[in-house]
Each structure stands twice: as C-alpha cells, then as structure tokens.
Amino acid sequence: MMRRGLLLALVLLAAGGGSSRAGGDDAYEIIVNPAVDVSEIDRDTLRDIYLKKVNELDGHDTHPIGLASKFPAAERFIHDVLRKTPSQLKSYWNQQIFSGKGVPPPDADSPSAAIDYVLDHEGGVGYLPAGTPPGKAKLVRLR
C-alpha cells in the first residue's frame, strides 16, 4: 500500500515537471520561435531572459514577451519563474528604467498576440495559458 502511494506521488511529480504546469486556470506553457533549436529550457535561464540579464538563446538574440496581468498565468509565471512578487518585479523594472539599464519585455494583450510576437522574432520567447494552441510557435519543456 505504501509502495503504491509512493509510486502515485512520483507519477504526479513527473506530470508536474513537464512543459506546462498541471492544473488550474493559471497554468502556463513556454513557447519559442521555431528557429530556436531547443526542446527544453531551465527555469534559471528563462528567468534571466525575462529579467534581460541574458540576451542569447541557442545563438539567437532573445526577444521575450509576457502576458498582460489580467491573465492568471502571468502572475503564476512571475511567481514560479521570475521568483518575485508583483511589487518586487515592479520595483526591479523601475530601477532598470530610471537608471537607463533597460526596459521590461512587452506584455501581450492576448495569447494570439504573444504567439505573433514570438513568430515575428527569431529569438522570440513567450508563455501561454496552458492548453492554448501554440500555432506555429514551438512548445518547449520547462526544466
């Protein structure tokens, strides 16, 4: 009985570690431009891309795009991947903007706008609410 419980826990853990977060309206999936030849991306790299500390992925200059805050997936992404609270993220970008170090990635008003942006830029990186058809953008696994 105990072994079956352990097995079930392992299965659930494995399901949660895929390309998208399982369950809930706030789950998200990562997409990239098809020119980016990666099938998975680790959380720290993705975080650094969105904070604009890293500007290359697979030899392509990165162009990240977020989702507007009205999407629950946006808040979940900020918490899980950027590992910041909304107020910390706002403070971080205010510091970057007013010291001249850079501006935040744009936020898309809709998942389709995020897909268009990713397809328009060779190093395009974005995320979508889980289950959204990615069109010609490529889904990648989040490590």
Next chain:
Amino acid sequence: MKWWLIATWIGWSAIAHAQASDEGLALPDVRVHGFVSEGGFLSTDNDYIGKSSRGTLEFFEAAINAQTDLSDKLHVGLQLFSQDEGAQNDSTPRLDWGFLDYHWRRELGIRAGRVRIPFGLYNEYIDIDSSRVPILLPQSVYPLTERTVLNSQTGFLVYGDLPLCHFGSLEYQAYGGELSTPLAPGQDANSSRLYQIDSKYIYGGQLFWHPPVDGLRVGGSWLRAGLDEYINLAPALTQLFIMEGVVPPTFDGNVIGSIRPANFWIASAEYMVDDWQFAAEYSRWFERARFDPVVLPAATSDNERFYGLAAYHINDELAASAYYSVLYTDVNDRSGSNKMAFPSKYDAWSRDAAATLRWDVNDHWLWKAEAHFIDGAAYVSATQPMPARYWGMFLVRTTVTF
C-alpha cells in the same frame, strides 16, 4: 555637457535617416518614461534640507527619459532631471544620465557616456521614489546633500554576470571617468561661494554574489575620486584671514580646496523574501583635504556609516518600512571628545530612527509619509552653528510614474 545630448540626438538622427532612405521614415522604437514627485518636509530645531525647520514644500523632483535598442545588443538612452529640494533648488532640467550600452553577452557589457555610479545597494537608484518604501534612503550612507556629487560619472563602465554553477552567480561593475557635479545655483554673494568644481578622476567597482537562495545578495563596492573645489570666500572671512596674517594683504578671497583622495567602501547585504525586504550596509568614507592658499591646515576625515532596514508589503496598496541609520564623523572619536573638531559632543554622531508608510493609489501614483527621530547633529553640524541634539523630521511625498 550639452555635447552628450547633441551626440546622442545626432546618433538617433543618423539611424533614422539611414532607415528613412531604405523604407521611408522609420524611427527606432523609443520608450519614454518619467516621474514627477512633490512633497513637503518639516524638521524640529535643525535645518537639514534647506530651511527645513520652517517647513517647506520645496521637495520637487521630475525626470523624463527616452531609451531605445539600436540593435539586439546596442541600447541607448538619456534622462533629463530637475530638482528643487531646499538648497538644491536647480529646477532647470539637466542631463542626469545618457549613454550607449553594448551588452555583448551575459558575462560582459560596456556603457559609455554619463552613467550612474554603482555604490552600495541603492546609489544607482537614489532618486527613484517608486522603487522603494522610504522617502529618504538611510541618510548616513545615501545623504541627500551629496546626491549631486555621487550620482553619476562621465566615462566608461563594464559590467557582467558570471554564473557559478551550483553556487549562484557573481555580478560585477567596474568604471572610470570624471565626476559630473553641477554647481548649486543661487548662492548668496555675502557668503562663501563655490564657483567651480574640477573633477580630476573617479574609478571604482562593485561585486555582488547572488547565492542560490532566491532574493539574497551580498557584496561590496569601492570608489576613489579626486576633485578641486574653487571657492570665493565671504568678504568678512577674507578680511579676517588677512588681519590674522594667514594670507598676504593682496589675498583676493579665492581658495582652492582639493580633496585627494576621497576613498569610500561599503559592504552590503539584502534579502527579499515574500513580502519582506531586509537590508544592511556598513561603509567607511576616507577623505584628505588641503587648501591653497593654506587658510586652513590640511585635514583627513574617516567617517563610519551603517544602517539596518526592514520593509513589508502589507498588500498591493500598502507598505511600511523602518530603519536605523548611524553616522560617526570620526571613526576614531565616536564620542566627540575632541573639542576642536566637535564643539558639542553630539556633533560627532547622528543616530536616525525612521518609519515610513507607503500607499500605492494605482500602478502609477503613490503617497508616502515618513517620520525621523534623530539623536546627534553630524548631519547638520558642518552647515549650522549650535545645532540641537535631539530633533525630528517629518516628510510627505506623492509621486506619479509613467
């Protein structure tokens, strides 16, 4: 330094022209941001920011900046800044920062132009009210009175972030150039007047370790600078020095005060976890000053400065912070026993306990209220005779950011 403005606009114009010839007029995607901040302050007894003991609404700051990516790795931007804060009443907009930034890769980038000086956790962000809870950052380490001196330098800065596998990463900045210090306008002709500042050099660096603990960073910064200040002494003071035989009868009152070197270092730690922020810094500021002609003997000073700060975001609208900030003018005489240097013992220190409440009305508009209770007069003893030992300071401020 208007040439920086001109050079930047020429650069943009050239790029716009190049694109215009190919595909019509296509300016780069320029992002414009700014803030306007106004407030008031009142201090009991001592004057800290201008004539604060009378209460004043001279607490205005505004900035507007424009930034664009000229290519995937080349970024350019500039910011104009205006300020009317007590004695710093320069409301004429001036270039605050403006530079080209080539971010080659994660490990290496370079900025050229007028860039913010990285010193401690917050010196680069000293006037960004919306990025913090307190109105005034701890004044021992980030004194408002030194903002124009330590804000930016004109020269070069290299920066990068070095991954350390399982041990986090190292973030570095190193720079060199000249200080860009504007003169305070509107000085009284009957008082001693600073009429020119000649920066000789500034260089320094900063290193932060980001361990594999979210929200934690520890590190240090160091800078070394040299500058000459050209001062025209008040007529009464000039006559006094002549009568005492310190200077010849032909002395015209012009003195050069040289600070060489100014040698500052600071150790810093910050931890942000959930809705909490904790920060602590310890700093030493060493300066050697001499005068030509020798109206005063050469002198050295070794300040000790430190603080601890905690801030908490109660919800999306409300946040509160508190800090305790300490300045000792002479690290070797914290109790002020040297009567020559400290006419009152408490001139040797300032111990400042401050509390702030911040209210974000929406994403662009905020209000803050802050109270300080201060023991000691080191903040004000250089500019004010016979300061009081115990005093308070109260501030309110509203800021709109876009």
